[in-house]
Amino acid sequence: MTQLPTPGATPAAPPPSEPLPTAAPPRPRWRETLGLLARNPTAAVSAVVLVLIVLMAVFDETLAPDGPNDQDPSRQLQPPSWSHPFGTDEFGRDILSRVVLGAATSLRVGFLSVAFALVVGTLIGLLAGYYGRWVDDTLMRLMDVLFAFPAVLLAIAIVAIRGAGPANAILAIGIVYVPIFARVTRASVLGVREEVYVRASRSVGASDWRLITRHVLPNAAPPIIVQTSISLAFAVLAEAALSFLGLGPRRPNPSWGLMLADGRGFIDQAWWYTVFPGLAIVVTVLCFNLLGDGLRDVLDPRQRTLMAGGGR
Amino acid sequence: MTAPVLEVEDLRVDLRTPRGTAHVVNGLSYTVGAGETVAVVGESGSGKSVSVLALLGLLPARTATVTGRALLDGEDLLTMSPERLRQVRGPGVGMVFQDPMTSLNPVLTVGRQLTEGLRAHGSLSKAAARARAVELLGEVGLPDPGRAVDRYPHELSGGMRQRVVIAIALSNSPSLLIADEATTALDVTVQAQILDLVEGLQTEHGTGVVWITHDLGVVAGIADRVLVMYGGRCVEDGTVDDVLERPVHPYTRGLLGALPDLATDDEADLATIPGTPPPPTDLPAGCVFWPRCPVRGDARCETEQPPLAVVAAGTGGLPHRAATWCAEGEAS
C-alpha cells in the first residue's frame, strides 16, 4: 500500500477534469421563482391585482373620495353616477369609499388569521412530520378533532364564547385553518425528511434544529406557500361570512362582509349596494386562488427543471 | 447469413425540448440476423434507449420526429399504422426493460398477464393458455411454476420478476427480442442467471436480440456484434472480439480504459475521458467526440464529420468499422 503520511495537507489540485457550468450567472432561487411566475400570465396578472388591492387598503384614507361614515340624507340609495361611481347606501354614504376602506378591514382579518394559522399549523406539522411516533400521533389526532368540526360552526362557537369583534374573528378563522396547514406541512416534511441530503447533513453532525431550519423547512415550503395563497382567499370569504352573520367587525366601520349583510335588505331596490362589495370579494378571492395555482406550477421542481434552462 | 430479422437504416430521432431541438439519434443503421445478438453500447445520453423506443413507436408523437427505415421481417415499423404496430409488438417483438415493474401490472397475477398476451395473439382456450403459461414460467427457470402462475408481481423478487417479463416477451415466440438495460438493476449472480437464460432461449428459438447496455462486461458475454453509440451516432461497430479487443475509436478505447479490471492487480490510475458528452441540442459540427478526444489532431476533426468507415477486415466475415479521422492517421 502506498500512502503519503501528510494528514490534513491540502496539495495543489489537478486541473478540473470537466468543463464547469458557465452558462448563466448564479441566480438566487427566489429570483428564479419570480421570473418563472412572470411567464405565467394568469398568476402574474393576479399578483399585480393583489398588489393593487393591498396598496388600496394601505392608502385607503387618501384614496377614498369620502370618509367612511360621512352621511348625507339627501342622497340615500342613489344608483351609480359620476359623483358616486358605486352609488350610495341607505344613509347616503358613498359605497366606493366604503369598499376602499373596507378593503383594509377585510384584508387585515384575512392576512392576520392566515398568518396565525401559518405559524401555528406549520410548527405543529413540522414537529409531527419530523419527529414522528407519539409526537405525530398526538398532534395529528388533535388536528383531526379540530378538523372534524364544520369550519364556520367552529368560528361561530369561538366568536360566541369570546364575543364579536375583529380580533376574535381573526382568532376564530386562524384556528379553523391551523389543521390545514398542519396537514400540508406534515405531508411535505415526511417527504423531505427522508431525502438523502438530510441524511447527509446529519452525517456531518448537524443538529435537529439545524436540519429543520436549514434543510427540511426550506424544501418543504412550496406546498405551504401555495396553501397560504389559497387560504387567504378562504379567509377573506370567511371574514365576509362572519361579518354577514354579525360576528365580525362591528358597524359602522365598513367591511366587505358587513356591507353585503346590510345591502341584503335593499337588494331589490339598490343592486349596487351588494354587487360592488361582492365584486371586491370575488376579485380578491379569485386572484389569491389563481396565484396559488400559479405558484403550485412554478414551485414544482419538475416544472422548474423543464423551464429554467441553464442547468444540466 | 440468413435474411435479417431487423434492418435499421438511417434512423434519426429529433425531440422537441424547451431548449431547442435535441438530435438524439443521428443516422443509425444496423441489421440483426436470426439467432444473432447485437449489443448497442453507450453511456447515458448516447441515444441508445431512444433508438429502440423509436422503433417500437413508444416515443411521444407530439414531440418526437422519427425518420429512416426499420424493417422487421421486411415490414417497416416506422410507417406502420398504430393498430398494426400493436399487433406486431407482441408476436413480432418482445421487450424487456430495466425495471420489471414498468412492464408488469401490479394488480394482476403473473398467469393472467401471460395468458393475456397468449390469448390476444393466438387462439388458445383459457385452460390451454394457462398450461402454456406454466410451461413458459418453467422455461424461464421460475421454481414451482404451477404455484408462481397465481402470484402477484410484488410477491416475487427482482430477478424472478425479470424472468416473468422475459417469459411474457417470449410467450409468442417473437423473431426479435429487445432488452434495454434488462439486467442493470439486478445483482451480478442474478444477472448471470438471466444472461444464461436468454442465451439458452435464443439458441433454442433462433430469436434475434438487440441488447442495450452500458456494461461492456455483459456485452463481452452475450453479444455477437457490438455497436458503440456516442452523441446519437454509431462511432464503432464490428464483432465483439474486434471492438472489445482491438478498439479503434478513441471513445471506445477510453471506455475500456476506464473500467477497473478484476483480473489484474493494478496500482495505476484508471484512464478517464475528460469532460462530459455534448448536449443533444448542441452537437459539435465535426466528429462528435472531438471536444473530449485525447488524440484529436488537425482542424478536420473539428469541422468535418467522419463517416463510419471500414478500419479492418475484421473477424467472422464482418467488417470492423469506426467513425473517426484518427484511424486513417494511424494506418498511414
Add this chain to the structure above:
Amino acid sequence: MTSPAKGGPAEGAPDVLVSARGLEVHFPIRSGGALRRTTGVLRAVDGVDLDVHRGETLGLVGESGCGKSTLGNALLRLVPPTGGTVTFDGADVTRMRRRELRELRRRAGMVFQDPFASLDPRRTVAQTVAEPLEVHGLHPGRQARAARVRELLQLVGLDPAVAARYPHEFSGGQRQRVGIARALAGEPDFLVCDEAIASLDVSVQAQVLNLLRRLQRQLGLTLLFISHDLSAVRHVSDRIAVMYLGRVVEVGPAAAVAAGPQMPYTRALLSAVPLPHPELERSRQRIVLRGDVPSPSRVPSGCRFRTRCPDVFQPCPDVDPALQPVGSAPGHVAACHLHGVVGTPVERERPDAPVDAGDPAA
C-alpha cells in the same frame, strides 16, 4: 489530526481504527394496522465482526439487501445498532454522548450513492461544503471559511469559482465531487463511501475512483468503500470484506480474495462478474447459484448460505460458521465449514458464546 491510539497497536497486529463486534441491526416488522404490532424481525445486520485498519481502504461487497449499507451507517451510528459494539479509535460508539457523537461526525465522513439526491437543491455548493465547518465551529469567520471552501473544492478537482452555484447546474460527477468535498470538510480520519460510484457513467466512475484513491493517499484517510461492483472494489481496496445476508462471510487482502476466494459464495460472486474480454468470457466457467437470497426476516439456520451453496454438507444446517483463517495469505478469513467446522451449534446459538466444534488450526 489523528489522536494517538490508546495503548498503541500490539506488536505486529494492525492498527485498528474502527471495529465491530457482534454488531446487529434488527428492524421490527410492523403490521399496517392502528395497533402496529411487531410481527417479525428484519435482520439487516446480524452479528458482524469487522476491523477497519488505520490508513487502509477496506472494500465491502455484497448484493442488494445483504446489509452492507446498513452496516456502513451503523458503524457511524447513523442507524442505531440493536446489539453488539462498535469502537472508533478506542471509544465505544454505541455509548457515545451527544458531544462525543458530534466529534465522531467530524472525524468520520460519508459519501452517498445518488449525487442528485445527496445535495440540498436549495443551497449553494459553498453552503453545502461549509456546513461541517459551521456545525463544528471550524475555521471561524466568513473569510476563513470561504478560503477553506475554496481549498476543499480545489482538493476534489473543482474550480473554486463554482462555490456560488446551485447543484442543478452540475453533472453527476461534479456533484459527487461536491459531496466528497463536504465529507472531507471536517478533516475526517474515516470516510465511508456508500455505493459512491453506482449511479455514475463508466468514464465518470473512473474519475471518481481515481479521486478517492488520490485523496486516500494524500490525506492518509481510512476508507470503507461499500459497493456491489467487485471490479471497482478490487481496484481501490487493500482488503475486501464480503457480506451475505447480514453477515461478513469472508475478509482478506484484496489480491487473495480476488484470486483465491475461499467461501463458495465469494467464488460464485466473482465468477458472475462480467469481464470485458470476449474470449475470456467464453472460456470462463460460471458458478450459477440456485434460487434467490432468502429474506433477511427468515435467515436459514446454521450457515446462512447453505440454501444456495453448491458445496453444502452435513454440518451446514446445524452449526453457524465463525470466521476462521483460510488460504495462504495472512489475515484471510472465511466463515465456511469446508475449512473445518468452527462455529456455534444451532441448538445453543448465542452470539457471545462461541463454541469450537472442531479444530480451528486443522
